[in-house]
Amino acid sequence: MLELDQLQLQMLKEVADLHGTPEGAYNIRSDSRSLGRRSTANIDIVPKTDVSGLDITIKPFTKNESLHIPVIVTKSGLKETVYNDFHVGEGAKVLIVAGCGIDNCGNQDSQHDGIHRFFVGKNASVKYVEKHYGSGSGSGKRILNPVTEVYMEEGSSMEMEMVQIKGVDDTERTTLAELKADAKLVVRERLMTHENQRAVSVYDVKLNGTHSSADVVSRSVAKDRSFQKFDAKIEGNAECSGHTECDSIIMDEGKILAVPGLAANDVDAMLVHEAAIGKIAGEQIIKLMTLGLTEQQAEEQIINGFLR
Amino acid sequence: MLEIKDLSFKVDTETGEKKILDKIDLAVPDNKLVVVTGPNGGGKSTLAKLIAGILTPTSGKILFDGQDITEKTVTERANSGIAFAFQQPVRFKGIQVIDLIRLATGKKLSAADACEYLSAVGLCARNYIDREVDASLSGGELKRIEIASVIARSGKLSIFDEPEAGIDLWSFQHLIKVFRKMRSNIKDSSILIISHQERILEIADEIIVLKDGNIAAHGPKDEILPTLMGTPAMISACRSGDEGGYQC
Numbered sequence: 226m227l228e229l230d231q232l233q234l235q236m237l238k239e240v241a242d243l244h245g246t247p248e249g250a251y252n253i254r255s256d257s258r259s260l261g262r263r264s265t266a267n268i269d270i271v272p273k274t275d276v277s278g279l280d281i282t283i284k285p286f287t288k289n290e291s292l293h294i295p296v297i298v299t300k301s302g303l304k305e306t307v308y309n310d311f312h313v314g315e316g317a318k319v320l321i322v323a324g325c326g327i328d329n330c331g332n333q334d335s336q337h338d339g340i341h342r343f344f345v346g347k348n349a350s351v352k353y354v355e356k357h358y359g360s361g362s363g364s365g366k367r368i369l370n371p372v373t374e375v376y377m378e379e380g381s382s383m384e385m386e387m388v389q390i391k392g393v394d395d396t397e398r399t400t401l402a403e404l405k406a407d408a409k410l411v412v413r414e415r416l417m418t419h420e421n422q423r424a425v426s427v428y429d430v431k432l433n434g435t436h437s438s439a440d441v442v443s444r445s446v447a448k449d450r451s452f453q454k455f456d457a458k459i460e461g462n463a464e465c466s467g468h469t470e471c472d473s474i475i476m477d478e479g480k481i482l483a484v485p486g487l488a489a490n491d492v493d494a495m496l497v498h499e500a501a502i503g504k505i506a507g508e509q510i511i512k513l514m515t516l517g518l519t520e521q522q523a524e525e526q527i528i529n530g531f532l533r
Numbered sequence: 534m535l536e537i538k539d540l541s542f543k544v545d546t547e548t549g550e551k552k553i554l555d556k557i558d559l560a561v562p563d564n565k566l567v568v569v570t571g572p573n574g575g576g577k578s579t580l581a582k583l584i585a586g587i588l589t590p591t592s593g594k595i596l597f598d599g600q601d602i603t604e605k606t607v608t609e610r611a612n613s614g615i616a617f618a619f620q621q622p623v624r625f626k627g628i629q630v631i632d633l634i635r636l637a638t639g640k641k642l643s644a645a646d647a648c649e650y651l652s653a654v655g656l657c658a659r660n661y662i663d664r665e666v667d668a669s670l671s672g673g674e675l676k677r678i679e680i681a682s683v684i685a686r687s688g689k690l691s692i693f694d695e696p697e698a699g700i701d702l703w704s705f706q707h708l709i710k711v712f713r714k715m716r717s718n719i720k721d722s723s724i725l726i727i728s729h730q731e732r733i734l735e736i737a738d739e740i741i742v743l744k745d746g747n748i749a750a751h752g753p754k755d756e757i758l759p760t761l762m763g764t765p766a767m768i769s770a771c772r773s774g775d776e777g778g779y780q781c
Contacts, residue, residue: 444626472626511587512623514607515616516636516682526636530627 226262227253232328236297239325247293247322253280254342255297257305268292268319278340279307285314285346293322296339301331301365306338315346315378324356327367327393336368339347341371345408355385357486359392364396369489373400377408379434385415389424390532397425406434406463414443415532418451418479432465432494442470446528458486461494471500474531476524535561535584535690535723540593542579553579555746556593561690566716566724568754570761575743577727578620581694585617586610597690616688620695620727622679627668630678633666637685650681653714655707673704678776680711686759691715693726697733705730712736734758 227246229237233255237243246261250268253260257277264270267287271280281292294309313319329335345351359367375383402410410430418424430439439459447453459467469471471483485498505527513523542554553575561567569577582588584595586607602610611617634647636780648658654677664670666678674717676699683691696712697705709732715724716736726733734740740757742750750757 435713506623508623509617509625511607512619513636515585515587515611516633516686517608517639518610518636519610526632527625530625530629530632530773 229289230259232299232531233260233297236326236328236358236360237295239360240297240326240356241293241295241322241354242297243293247291249291249293249438250281251293253293253295253297254307256300256303265290265408267317273308273310276308276412277305278310280310280311280312283317283494284315285316285317287314287317287319289318289524291320291322295323296325298325298327298329298335298337301329301335301361301363302333304334304336306340308340309342311341311343313343313345313351313381315347316348317346318350318356318383319523320352321361322354324354324358325369325371326360327369329359329361329365329367330363332364334366334368336366336370338370338372340372341374343375343377343383345375345377345381345383347378349378350381351383353383353385357389357393357396359394367392368395370397371399373398375400375402375410377402377404377410377437379405380407381405382409382411384411385413387412388416390415390417391419392519393422393424395423397427399427400429402430402439404430404432404434404437404439404465408434408437410439410441412439412441412443414441414445414478416443416445416453417448417528417532418453419448420451421449422451423453424451426456428469429460430458430467431460431462432467433462434465437463438466440468442468442472444472444531445481446474446476446532447481448476450478452482454482454484455500456484456486457498458488458497459498460488460490461496462490464491464493465495467494467496469498471502473500473502474528475502475504508531534563534598535725536594536596537580537584538594538596540580540583540595540603541591542576542583542588543591545637554583554590557742557743557746557748559751560749561723561725563721563723564719566712566719566726566736567736567739567741568728570728570734571743571749576746577743578694580743581617581692581725581727584690584692585615587617589690596756611686614689614722616683616686616691617698618679618683618693619692620698622675623666624668624670624675628666629662630664630666631662633678633682634685637682638687650685651678654678654681654711655682655704656681668717672699673701676700677704677707679707684711684715687722689722691722691724693724693728695727695729697728697730705732709733709736714750731758731762734761 252262457469483500487496651658
């Protein structure tokens, strides 16, 4: 049983919906050291020897198992880069939860950069959940710059849920994916920035195999003076289908830049980009006010629903 | 009881000031279903929005149960018992039908309880309760959910702005049943419907005809409806349509 303090428990709840030691395989990292680790018969977690990070191997045809690798940073001024490689065997079906929370009560910047590489085997299926969370009253920034690389074999599928709702001052998220035939990538990103926060999200997806597909959808809210950039590029190099969507609400003095990028390099590539940015529609607020909500409660309700 | 006194609403246009409503006086008593009808552009929807507080009058007063609510916000009027169904219901990304019903009742309803409101408007509740109130719903579905949200308010005054607009015939026929049921359960409350539809006029206790921003007629249904329909034979024809789906 792990010994976790109140702050660690709170952070684990925020980033990984955990209320203590998770089921299945896990590694909990806190301030650059492992608080606990468990491999299972089918999921092997081995620390890297050259750099900080883990080599995780999931045996072929592993079914319905989960892996939790949450990261917590509570020391002000701590800066780390962590390299995790995930080798998902043929036909495996797994859930991977990899959140990161930074609590910074000091005046120095804290930063965690997680470099994740996924090698998804033939016909394997991965659901990946990554939540980012920041807290603490210090003037030091909370910075997260994740890089996720996904290499998908034939017939594999990956669903990525990326969530960053509050508290992270600066983030640059880069997601690169290469898909072989019949591989399917689904990304659902939800993002809310406030105060002077800045969030950049870059996707570069290469649909290399016949009948591969990608669906990258971002829903975001930019409040106060925050800035967001959504830069999604899909490259169709075969008969494939790709869709990117940026659906955003701006409030106060928030700014959002959506940069669509579609590259069709095959006559049978079908690629679509959609982007809609605007403030909350006045009629939505009025409708909720006719149900008895105040203007502020109506706004909160609309945003909570939008980012659900 | 709703009382409107000397109510005017004007807008500025390129050609000068335009009167949408001109010194209107009317009352909607408790236990009555009142239908406001009249030609397009006559000021009907404006009147409904002024009562709900969505628009602000140029002059005049609105009293609700004796209280002057002219300066009250939309929220304050909603909390004092005024419910409003939009002519074009609003869509929301991410907000589910059950959320809307819960907000309308102001209670943490169980799914089963929320379903009752949907069943009341003829929607198969389990197919809708988790649906988002977004573009995936048809106009008819959205309209019925809008009406369910107003029924869920259990308002002292329920206002429906052209409930028939944008819905299919089947939904419309069901809508008449919904209003009949509301009428039978009206105890100590009142219903105000803006409508062009003869079949809705038929279930009214009183009819108000609004034309060019003025009240052209106001009285019991049996007195006003014949004058609208022209001849008794026409009324008879329309009534027979009640059973057969014929619409005037």
